Amino acid sequence: MDLKRSAPQPEQPLKRLLDPSYPLCRxxxxxxxxxxKKKVADRAPEWSGLDRPQLLAHFACFADMALLLLHRRSPSGQETACFRKMLSELSPQGDINR
Known part of the structure; x- marks a missing residue:
């Protein structure tokens, strides 16, 4: 059995999540x-060029989504847009087709 073929590539879920017509689920x-979390812990180069206000905005978006999960609420359109923007900025340019 080839484990590499069965493991999902990170680009596939990201591509799906960045699609505005795709509804986010828990x-x-x-x-x-x-x-x-893993990208930040690994010091992803995609985020190294972000300025402090961008990083703070991304942190706020990350925290909002985590709190929504804790409270079992669905994200609003604005929260979903913020989350997708953060994910798109995390993605290396050219790796994800938008």
Whole structure:
């Protein structure tokens, strides 16, 4: 059995999450929060060029989505747009087709 073929590529869930017509569900948000957490812990170069206000805005968006999950609420259109913007800025240019 080839494990590499069965493991999902991170680009696939990101591509789906960045699609504005795709409705976010709890599992997607959990996956994305874990992905962002790992990228930040790994000091992803995609975020190294962001200025402090951008980083703070991304942190606020990350925290809002995490709190929504805790309170079992669905994100509003504005919260979803913020989350998708953060994910798109995390994605290296050219890796994700928008």
């Amino acid at each position: 599992e997607d948000v959990l996956w994305a929060l874990g992905f962002v």
